[in-house]
Amino acid sequence: MRITFFGATGTVTGSRFLVEHQGLRILVDCGLYQGLRKLRLRNWAAFPVKPASVDAVVLTHAHIDHSGMLPVLVRDGFKGPIFCTEGSADLLRILLPDAAHLQEEEARYRNKEGLTKHNPALPLYTAADSDAVLGRLQPMPEHVAIDLGKGLTATYQNAGHILGASSIRFEENDNSVLFSGDVGRKSDPVHLAPEKAGNADVLVMECTYGDRLHGDEDPAEELLTAVLRTMERGGTLVIPAFAVGRTQIILHLLAELKRAGRLPDIPVFLDSPMAIHTTDVLFKSPGAHRLSHEAVCRIRDLVQFTPTPEESKALTARPGPKIVVSASGMASGGRVLHHLRRALPNRKDTVLLVGFQAAGTRGEALENGSPTVKIFGLDIRVECEVTRITSLSAHADAEELMQWLSETGKPRQTFLVHGRPTGLQAMADRLLEERGWDATIPEFGDSFVVS
Ligand SMILES: [Zn+2]
Numbered sequence: 001m002r003i004t005f006f007g008a009t010g011t012v013t014g015s016r017f018l019v020e021h022q023g024l025r026i027l028v029d030c031g032l033y034q035g036l037r038k039l040r041l042r043n044w045a046a047f048p049v050k051p052a053s054v055d056a057v058v059l060t061h062a063h064i065d066h067s068g069m070l071p072v073l074v075r076d077g078f079k080g081p082i083f084c085t086e087g088s089a090d091l092l093r094i095l096l097p098d099a100a101h102l103q104e105e106e107a108r109y110r111n112k113e114g115l116t117k118h119n120p121a122l123p124l125y126t127a128a129d130s131d132a133v134l135g136r137l138q139p140m141p142e143h144v145a146i147d148l149g150k151g152l153t154a155t156y157q158n159a160g161h162i163l164g165a166s167s168i169r170f171e172e173n174d175n176s177v178l179f180s181g182d183v184g185r186k187s188d189p190v191h192l193a194p195e196k197a198g199n200a201d202v203l204v205m206e207c208t209y210g211d212r213l214h215g216d217e218d219p220a221e222e223l224l225t226a227v228l229r230t231m232e233r234g235g236t237l238v239i240p241a242f243a244v245g246r247t248q249i250i251l252h253l254l255a256e257l258k259r260a261g262r263l264p265d266i267p268v269f270l271d272s273p274m275a276i277h278t279t280d281v282l283f284k285s286p287g288a289h290r291l292s293h294e295a296v297c298r299i300r301d302l303v304q305f306t307p308t309p310e311e312s313k314a315l316t317a318r319p320g321p322k323i324v325v326s327a328s329g330m331a332s333g334g335r336v337l338h339h340l341r342r343a344l345p346n347r348k349d350t351v352l353l354v355g356f357q358a359a360g361t362r363g364e365a366l367e368n369g370s371p372t373v374k375i376f377g378l379d380i381r382v383e384c385e386v387t388r389i390t391s392l393s394a395h396a397d398a399e400e401l402m403q404w405l406s407e408t409g410k411p412r413q414t415f416l417v418h419g420r421p422t423g424l425q426a427m428a429d430r431l432l433e434e435r436g437w438d439a440t441i442p443e444f445g446d447s448f449v450v451s
Pocket of ligand 1: 061063161182
């Protein structure tokens with residue numbers, strides 16, 4: 001077997017790994033690059049393997065940095081099945097059309113404003129391209145071996161993280177290769193705890209937080225503090241949150257604070273069509289998450305949804321106090337930009353960051369205390385309070401990754417991906433020191449024979 005690394009090398013986006021076995025070519029994830037321009041340009045380059053030569057895709061989970069290039073793969077000639085879990089299929093039906101919509105919007109904007117060297121600027125892919133992917137999905141249950149041919153199977157095991165997220169174990173004869181996917185946390189309020197990794201001959205592991213520990217503060221308390229401080233000023237609390245996963249956690253925490261009688265009367269709005277649809281999936285898929293039916297109902301009772309553009313516009317203009325949860329989580333696009341444009345120059349308001357902020361995003365600029373942020377071509381002054389919840393993450397931290405591996409014997413080979421260079425190196429050092437494992441940090445295009 002051979003593994004080639006076409007993404008998430010030295011960075012956290014663009015996950016794509018090619019597994020080759022006796023002439024079979026299986027792509028593990030097909031992610032979009034996000035963040036820095038030099039990485040995003042890779043989305044436009046010819047796909048690193050000929051799409052028609054790939055036999056199947058096995059997807060770890062629905063996040064766009066793992067799935068967002070599927071429309072290009074299918075459009076450019078891939079003819080095989082796309083395996084994923086039921087939960088991932090539910091989310092892909094929401095995420096991929098949205099991703100296509102954003103691509104089309106950006107092309108339209110560039111053409112309108114003349115911000116393009118191309119004539120005309122074209123979207124990376126269209127809604128029709130993303131629809132073609134949805135017809136190709138083959139949802140599979142966990143712990144059932146998927147026969148890929150030539151004696152190779154793939155099996156899903158739960159990774160926590162978001163609905164449907166899984167690790168993938170490839171097996172042929174006595175060899176096993178485990179791709180971690182994105183590993184979640186035992187303490188996640190909404191999503192299931194990840195299963196232990198188990199033994200594998202070859203391990204490919206994410207290291208998003210390979211050099212960090214999440215705070216042990218109670219996220220509900222941190223959230224409540226931000227709410228109360230903003231209310232005192234009569235302001236608006238804007239929470240940029242990933243539509244899938246993080247939004248549902250924030251809403252659940254608010255609903256439980258309300259139930260405990262600790263959340264004062266303040267209207268809570270969810271202003272993201274995608275997040276609204278994803279919140280509906282909680283109702284549809286009991287058992288795929290930790291929340292009881294009653295807990296999901298409490299979210300619905302508390303939160304006002306603003307699906308239409310008109311409702312969204314009216315909400316932006318509505319004075320505080322209020323709480324607005326809106327996407328995107330790194331303020332790289334979406335309706336949250338309208339709320340930020342209003343809130344950032346306003347000393348009464350608060351922007352609460354609740355997730356990972358990738359390099360080059362507005363979210364990262366805000367996190368680093370930038371005095372201005374560019375929105376819709378305008379330099380917006382940052383006068384409002386900017387704060388963050390430190391203890392909330394969909395990703396295991398360094399300690400939790402070690403716990404995930406606690407029942408795993410020494411693999412023959414270990415590869416570390418999906419992290420910043422410092423996180424990857426810190427995890428490599430730690431694995432060597434504590435477990436005696438020699439880990440490799442692959443670079444883009446590196447290829448290894450693993451059995
Ligand atoms: Zn993810």
